[in-house]
Amino acid sequence: MNPGDRVRVRRADQTFEGVLLPSSTDDHLVVKREGGYNVGVDREDADVEVLESAVHDLETGGSEDATEVEFDDDLPTISLISTGGTIASTVDYRTGAVTAQFTAEDVLRAVPDLAGLANYRGRVVANILSENMTADVWQDLARVVHEEIEAGADGVVVMHGTDTMQFTASALTFMLDTPVPVVFTGSQRSADRPSSDNVMNAVCAVEAAKADAAEVMICMHDSPSDDACALHRGTRARKNHTSRRDAFETVGAEPLGRVDYDTGEVDFRTDYRERGEADLDLAADLESDVELVKFTPGDGRAVLEAAADAEGIVLEGTGLGHVPTDWVPRIEELVEDGTAVVMTSQCLWGRVCDRVYDTGRDLLDAGVIEGEDVLPGTAKVKLMWALANVEEASLAETMRTPLAGEITERSTPWQ
Numbered sequence: 211m212n213p214g215d216r217v218r219v220r221r222a223d224q225t226f227e228g229v230l231l232p233s234s235t236d237d238h239l240v241v242k243r244e245g246g247y248n249v250g251v252d253r254e255d256a257d258v259e260v261l262e263s264a265v266h267d268l269e270t271g272g273s274e275d276a277t278e279v280e281f282d283d284d285l286p287t288i289s290l291i292s293t294g295g296t297i298a299s300t301v302d303y304r305t306g307a308v309t310a311q312f313t314a315e316d317v318l319r320a321v322p323d324l325a326g327l328a329n330y331r332g333r334v335v336a337n338i339l340s341e342n343m344t345a346d347v348w349q350d351l352a353r354v355v356h357e358e359i360e361a362g363a364d365g366v367v368v369m370h371g372t373d374t375m376q377f378t379a380s381a382l383t384f385m386l387d388t389p390v391p392v393v394f395t396g397s398q399r400s401a402d403r404p405s406s407d408n409v410m411n412a413v414c415a416v417e418a419a420k421a422d423a424a425e426v427m428i429c430m431h432d433s434p435s436d437d438a439c440a441l442h443r444g445t446r447a448r449k450n451h452t453s454r455r456d457a458f459e460t461v462g463a464e465p466l467g468r469v470d471y472d473t474g475e476v477d478f479r480t481d482y483r484e485r486g487e488a489d490l491d492l493a494a495d496l497e498s499d500v501e502l503v504k505f506t507p508g509d510g511r512a513v514l515e516a517a518a519d520a521e522g523i524v525l526e527g528t529g530l531g532h533v534p535t536d537w538v539p540r541i542e543e544l545v546e547d548g549t550a551v552v553m554t555s556q557c558l559w560g561r562v563c564d565r566v567y568d569t570g571r572d573l574l575d576a577g578v579i580e581g582e583d584v585l586p587g588t589a590k591v592k593l594m595w596a597l598a599n600v601e602e603a604s605l606a607e608t609m610r611t612p613l614a615g616e617i618t619e620r621s622t623p624w625q
Contacts, residue, residue: 216262217241221255248271281329286364287421288328290352293347294338295379327474328416331363335367340371340378340396345498345594349383355392356492365391365419367412372396372449372457375428379444380588383426383614384595387491393418394444395429398455407431407455414439414469417575422484423466428613431455432468441467441476445588445616449557461558462583463618497521497597502590504556505533511540522550522593525578526586528533531555531562531570538572545577550597552609554581554589561618582617592616 211217219226219241228243238260239251276431281287324330326615335351336343355366366388370378379394386392395415397408407430415429418441426444433456442460451457460466467478480553502525514537523544527533531553533541536599545551553573557564561583574580583591593609600608611617 211258211260212264214264215260218259218261219251220257220259221251225423226251227261234341242405256435283409285327286420287331287362288416289331289333289355289358289363289366291351291358291366291368292332292334293336293343293351293368294340321409323409323413326418327413328364328420331358333358338371340374343371343378345381345496347405347523348378348385349494349496351378352382352385352492352494355386355388356490356494359388359390359490363390365416365421366393367394367419368394369412369413370394370396372398372430376444376447376449376458376585377587377591379426379428379447380616381496381595383444383616384493384592385496386426387488388426389424389486389488389490391419391423391485392426393429393441394427395439398431398453398457407436410436410471411439413474414471417469417474417476418467421476421478423478424485425483427464427466428458429469430458432465436471438471438569439469440465441469441478443615445592445614446585446618448585448587451585461585462560463615488593493595493599495598496594498594500524500590500594500597502526502586504586505537509534511537514540518544518549520549522552522597524552524554524586524590524593526554527562528556528557530566531564531573531580532567533569533573535569535572538569538576541578542576550579550593550605550609551577552579552581552589552593554584554586556586559583579609582610582612584616588616 215230217230219239226241226243226249228241231240237253239246239256240251242248257460283342333354335354336347358366375394375396394413395411397406398412399406411430418429428442429439429442430445432438434442442458442465444459446459446463447458449457450459464480466480466482467476469476481540499520500522501520502524503513503517505528525533541551553562553564562580564574564580574619596608598603
């Protein structure tokens, strides 16, 4: 009897059937039942019958090597790239916590619904939970996506943790010009839970990667139901709920489109860059020394001083883009010393306009760059990219110019 065997466990008047899982102690058996839930049983009280040996491969662990499955000439080729996160997670039976352990190949085995939709190449860039994501991993990911497209992939799906997915999607949007779809997806709930969203999100992401929009997108549940996924532009998406399956929303605009889970049909609802329209190009340099500073009432200048040594600062100001009056002289000093300072708003909708009130006009005089209606997190990523790729004289204009849908043409009262 070994982990991975299908077993029948009898204890008193109860009987459990399922796959035997690793246990944190020698005194207990852990069985995954058909419904997806696990049950623990004292070994001393259990009568165990092995129904079938090694029905499930419980080997885990990462590999940086590419993996392939058998190809069908009639299907497009989709590259599945794993960075970790809940969609590629399982339970650590030592601690009981969800941990990132699956490789990209494991994701294919875990989501058999992907079979027949495309040819797949699997590749692991990182095996981390998304709170551990760094700019270095963004750069590695951008290079790998570039390599996969250069090698002939018709689309790319990036498996990523949801907590920081919007930042990574934004980073790739600025670093990569792509002639094919690049689709980020993840799951709010791990595969061990009956309410997991990993299968539907993965299937819809592959359908989106086969479609016509050659942009960096996020594909996640469109509603709490298992009917469709929304496609969000990578620079306009935000995770707005900690645990709902439809946690992601497009802010200040309409989602790019929707993928019907039952039919696989992709319905685009706004303008997008078409497949093949852009030439493949990579500008992966980033200036990592950029700080995002959020002002809250009562904050003194010490909050600003903590970021004073950075190459760039994105301010998350109030309303139209304000911070306290006594911050303005210090901001002017920072700008004169070469620090790029960009103003964004804490409000989810609307755009910065520092021409309405005295504080705003003083900030403009101090050299602050208006961030229009770009989301604060996206502004940080864009500034990281711009500082590494744009001449200083063009920096302000670049930050005010929409490069990848991060700035909308105009804000209306209902946005």
